Amino acid sequence: MGFISQLDPIHGLSGAIVGLLIGMTGVGGGSLMTPLLILIFGMAPATAVGTDLLYGSATKLCGTAVHSHGRRIDWKISALLASGSLPATAATVWVMADFGLEKQKSGLFSSVLGVALLFTSLSIVFRPAILRYTQRHHKPIAPLLRGLLTVLIGLVLGTVVTLSSVGAGALGVTALLLLYPELPPTRLVGTDIAHAVPLTLVAGLGHWYLGSVDWMLLASLLTGSIPGVVLGSHLSAKMPETWLRLILAAVLVIAGIRLI
Numbered sequence: 001m002g003f004i005s006q007l008d009p010i011h012g013l014s015g016a017i018v019g020l021l022i023g024m025t026g027v028g029g030g031s032l033m034t035p036l037l038i039l040i041f042g043m044a045p046a047t048a049v050g051t052d053l054l055y056g057s058a059t060k061l062c063g064t065a066v067h068s069h070g071r072r073i074d075w076k077i078s079a080l081l082a083s084g085s086l087p088a089t090a091a092t093v094w095v096m097a098d099f100g101l102e103k104q105k106s107g108l109f110s111s112v113l114g115v116a117l118l119f120t121s122l123s124i125v126f127r128p129a130i131l132r133y134t135q136r137h138h139k140p141i142a143p144l145l146r147g148l149l150t151v152l153i154g155l156v157l158g159t160v161v162t163l164s165s166v167g168a169g170a171l172g173v174t175a176l177l178l179l180y181p182e183l184p185p186t187r188l189v190g191t192d193i194a195h196a197v198p199l200t201l202v203a204g205l206g207h208w209y210l211g212s213v214d215w216m217l218l219a220s221l222l223t224g225s226i227p228g229v230v231l232g233s234h235l236s237a238k239m240p241e242t243w244l245r246l247i248l249a250a251v252l253v254i255a256g257i258r259l260i
Contacts, residue, residue, distance in 0.1 A: 007216070007219060007220045007223060008216075008217070008220045009220075011041075011217055011220035011221055011224075012220050012221065012223045012224035013224055014033075014036055014040075014041075014221065014224065015033075015055070015220065015221035015222060015223065015224030015225035015228065016224030016225065016227065016228035017224075017228065018032045018033045018036065018221075018225060018228065019059065019224060019225035019226065019227070019228025019229040019231075019232060020228040020229075020231055020232040020235075021232065022059065022225075022228070022229055022232060030052055030053070030056055030161070030164070030165035030166040030167070030168060030169070030200075031116075031117055031120045031166045031167075031169070031170060031252055033048075033052045033055060033056075033165075033221070034048050034049055034052045034113060034164070034165045034166065035113070035117065035252075037051070037052065037217075038110070038113075043214075043217075044212075045110050045113065046207070046210075046212040047212045047213070047214055048165075049113070049163070049164060049165045049207065049212070050204060050207025050208065050210070050212035050213040050214075051204075051207075051212075051213050051214045051217050051218050051221075052165045053161070053162075053165050053200045053201075053203045053204030053207060054200070054201070054204035054205075054207075054208070054213060054218055055218055055221050055222065055225065056165065056168065056196065056200045056204075057196075057197055057200040057201040057204055058222055059222075059225050059226070059229060060168075060193050060196045060197050060200065061197050062226065062229060063190075063193045063229070064190075064193055064194045064197050067189070067190030067193060067194065068190075068194070070190070072184075072186050072187050072189075072190035072191075073187070073190040073191050073193075073194045074183065074187060074190075074191045075191075075194070077150060077176070077180065077191050077195075078191050078192075078194045078195040080147055080150040080151050080154065081150060081151070081153060081154035081157070081172070081192075081195040081199075082154060082195055082198055082199065083151050083154060084150075084151035084152060084153065084154025084155035084156075084157075084158060085154035085155065085157050085158030085161070085195070085199045086154075086158065086198065086199065086202055087155070087158070088154070088155045088156075088157075088158030088159045088162075089158040089159075089161070089162045089199060089202050089203045089206065090202070090206070091159075092158065092159050092162040092163060092203075092206075093162060093203070093206030093207075093209070093210070096162075096206075096210060097209070097210055112160070112163045112164045113163075113164040113165075113166060114257065116160055116164040116166035116167055116171075117166060117252045117253070118252070118253060118257075119167075119171060120166055120167065120170045120171055120252055121249040121250075121252035121253045122249075123170045123171055123173075123174040124170055124249045124252070125246065125249045127170075127173070127174055127177065130174060130177055130178065131177055131181065131185065134177055134178055134181035135181050141179070146179055146180075149179055150176075150179060153172070153175045153176070153179070154195070157171065157172055157175075157199065158199060158203075161199055161200065161203055162203040162206065165200070165203075168192070168195070168196035168199055168200060169192065169193075169196065172192040172195065172196065173185075173188055173189055173192045176188045176191065176192060
């Protein structure tokens with residue numbers, strides 16, 4: 001009872017709202033939860049990022065199980081992404097620890113997060129247009145080159161996600177659309193979610209090592225996010241996807257500008 005009594009219902013409600021939006025829009029929790037923790041709850045940027053990374057890993061693990069059951073994951077592409085993102089994550093954590101960035105440079109976290117949110121909002125708005133363009137003008141890419149580019153995307157995502165907790169979802173799927181337009185969007189989403197689990201887990205554990213994870217906050221968020229994701233997934237088929245995408249993009253633009 002002692003542990004349960006320490007759970008914050010307000011944080012649980014926030015987790016439920018974000019989980020609901022994740023289920024309806026497919027966008028990862030980083031672009032929604034981290035700005036909420038910083039701008040509404042006044043948390044230090046580094047702690048918000050670290051806590052949200054582990055929150056995202058746990059939430060997306062559930063999504064990976066669903067997509068894996070539906071055979072909507074390309075494990076080879078996911079492995080290529082991870083071969084770039086995990087070393088980049090480890091290197092970024094090492095630099096943060098060596099220079100004490102998580103304690104001394106909160107402005108850096110806010111700025112990186114703000115820029116990542118703006119790029120994420122653009123990717124959300126223009127994703128359908130990008131998909132149509134790549135499907136019409138797709139030219140075959142040599143397998144070796146495409147594999148190297150996939151690893152490079154993973155490297156960029158590992159760095160950005162570790163610093164901001166944003167990008168594993170919206171930015172990752174948009175980048176994969178450009179390289180693999182022949183794959184169904186649902187398979188790309190499933191592949192990206194599967195890759196996001198080890199990425200956010202390693203990055204989150206790195207932040208835990210640096211002392212920037214609030215475990216009680218994480219537990220409170222998860223009490224709401226898991227049922228929220230389930231409910232949002234059921235509602236997604238009934239909601240107008242275009243309006244959801246535009247509203248979400250507008251929210252991210254406002255949050256990104258405020259953080260920058």
